[in-house]
Structures are given as structure tokens and as C-alpha cells.
Amino acid sequence: MKNESYGADECDWIFGGGQPCSSTDKSPGKVIFTQAGEHKITLRVWNAVEERTSQQTLRVDAAMTIDFDFTVAINDIAPGTVSIINKSKGGSQYEWTFEGGIPSTSNQQHPGTITFADGGEHKIHLRVFNGSKYEERTKTLTLQPPIQADF
Template identity: 30%
Template sequence: WTGDLGFNLGEEVTLDEMSFNSQAVNTFEFTVSNPNGQPDMNPENNTVSQEFEAAPQITTSIVNFELKTDQYPAETSWEIKNSAGEVVYSGGSYSGANTVYTETLEFDDFDCYTFTIFDTYGDGICCAYGNGYYKLMDEGNVVFAEGGEFGSEDSRPFERYEEGVVTADFMADVTSIEEGDVVTFTDLSLGTITSWSWEFEGGDPATSDEQNPEVTYALEGVYDVTLTVSDGTNNNTMTKDDYIEVDHITGISTIDKDGIKLFPNPTTGKLFIEGVEGANIKVYNITGKVVASYSDFSDKSIDLSGLENGVYFIDIVTDNNTITKKVSLIK
């Protein structure tokens, strides 16, 4: 997102769906830079991060719900929504103080769900006015979500997961490269995967049985990538058409048909950019951190000599589109 904001104003930004390897604990990091095209006088507060846990998975359709109210049961209610945002179950408010309520819920659809509990007073159900709690358990009464100490609301996601089903999926660390570059593929498949079979059109190797292979592309072109996964019984295949785009190395890299050019590449520091007057340009390092930015670009070149040797990504935002190019810095 780019744009201008007045003092003390904000804007809600909806991100595109993104693929990643889910860990037990994940971190989302958000960074702003060059506010309204100006250097930030207080850059120390420009990055925030938030940890989130992977949603627990259940393989049975039955969920046992248990709720103990505090001394103010009328303040408590809850709901469960599916991935479409539809409320599939709800309850409350309640009348019995310090009372245990139980329900058996059935989830026939294999989907992602979110349980949210509300307290109208804003002090949760534990522990100032009683020892209230909630528990979500599978059919065997194994707890997969619980709590009680929160403010106005508490949300817990979970997934009704189908055993014996595998779904192939993957991502590449970069999809627009130059001849001779190496691409690292990361498996994002779902299920109890025991084998992987990759096919890399135009790549070396052309096939692989590794989970996360590295592939070199020697010749200019646009290439498909196919992954087939198996759990020993069930198989699933995903093909991403025209997934890897390989440019020819000329020393002057033409980025798109509109005549935008960056050269030389590799560069020793000074990188000339043509055809981007008025564009917004950001330079990212290999970890995704913005290391330089230029608004309403009108110069002939940018200077990368103050950066460490390595690979950088130049993000060019024009009125028509956004273009990203990989550049090597070798001093």
C-alpha cells in the first residue's frame, strides 16, 4: 500500500491471501517507511509485530463445548463462525451464576472455524468475580482450546480436518529471475505427506523427490512447475502454469514492455533506472526489509554503494502497475 495520510489518521488495508509454512507459533511483521514521501523523524516506532499460533485441527465432527459462568452470567455470550463468516452456532446470554453449561456441537463440513466468546462488561469470566472458563474438546474430550481470562472478547480458530486427504501446494522464494539464477521451492502441502514428486520445466534438475528443492534455470523463458504429493495411499497434484519467468542477461535488464530499464546488473553501486519518472521506488533486502526508498522519482540513478553485497529487490510503482526486479550488488 502507498498513499498519503493526514496527522493522526489511518486507513484499513486488506492484504491478499498469502501462502506460508505454518509453524506452531508464527510472526506477522508490519513496517512503514518514508511517511508521505518524507524522512521519518522518529523511525524507532515504524515496525510492529504480532505472534499467532497455528489453528488446532480436529478429525472428528463432534465438538464438546463446556462453559462455566462467573457471578455475572448475563454478560456472557459466544458464537462460532465458518470461513465464510456465517454464524453456525451461538449461545448466551446466561442466567445461572457460577454454573457449568455443556453442549455437543456437530461440524459436518471440512472447514476453518472461529470460536469467539464475549463479555459485555469487558472483564472476561475469570477471575475477579468467579472462576469461569470455557473449553472446546474433540469427541474424545481432548481439549484443543480453552480460556477465561480476557477483556471484552476472546477468539480461537480451529479446523475440521479430513483424515486421509492430501492437498499439494507450494511456493517459490522468487518467481522472476535471470538466466543462471537459483530458485528455492517450499512445500506447503496439507496432509501426512510421505513423498514428493516435482517436475520443473526448463529447470535443472528437471525432476526432484526432495521436499524443498533448489532449481537452476539456465535459459530465458516462462516455465510451469508441477508437484505431486502422496501419503502412501492418496495422491494429489498441483501445476502452476507460467510460474517461473526467466529473463535473458544482457547487462541492461528490460523490466517490462513499457521500456523500463535497470542497468548495469550486477551493479557495483550506481544503478541507472530509465522510464520510471514520477514512480515510487523501494529497495528491499533478501529478508524483505526496506533499505531505501524514493518518492516521485526523477533522477537518472540510485546509489546502492552504502549497502552490503548481496541480492536486492527493486519495487517500482507506476500509475499503471507494480514491477519488481532482482538486482545483484557486487562491490
């Protein structure tokens, strides 16, 4: 934290949810917030004549990782039923797109099972939001064409 106060002889910091939780140093330096959410920071400064207080709210978002896997039921021949396994952490909103899939989109954290009717490459795209930023990841599923009999 950087103290931009002037005219004060003493100061007192309170870091709601921070480590350390308080300081009397003019510039307390690094404060660590381990929990996501809003944290109130209060600075009280004074001298022999007067006292002033300033308060600000700091928003800390969850650390985010984005990853998913999928497994194809039975075999890789279309039509294929695919189970999606979301391994992402720290997200608050999820936007899935399943190219050629039924359903074609989902906003569920765990979208479950998706059916792909046709063979070929199908892109599975995930976009995750953690409160302040988006991260994205795309993987490709390949299914063989449906079996056919011909002579």
C-alpha cells in the same frame, strides 16, 4: 458403521482410535477417526445360545493439501536460482518436475534450490501421494532472457 449381523440379541462394538471408542448400539452410526493409520474395529454379537466376533481393519489416510511457492534469488533475469517452498500437508511421497531446471526432478519433500539457465516460462509441477490418492499442482516461473551486450 453399519451392522449387517443377524440372529443376535446384543452387540458390542470397539472402535480402536475412534470417537466414540465403543458402543452397544446395534447401529452406532457415525464414528470419527482423527489420526491417520490403521484402526481395528471389532463387533461382538451374541444371543442366549452363541456368540460371534468379527474384526476389520480400517485405513484412514491423512487429510492432504497441496501448495508450494518459489522465490527467485537476486532478480528475474536468467540464469536464475529459485528456492522452492513446499507448503503441502499430509503427503507421504513427493514428485517434483522442474521444466528447464537443474536438477529437472526431485522426490524430496523440500527440494531446495533449483537453477534455471534460460529465460522464458518454466513449469514447476508437484505431485503428492498420501497413501491412497495423488494430488497435483503446477505453477509457472517466468525469467527474463540473459543480459547481452551488442552494438
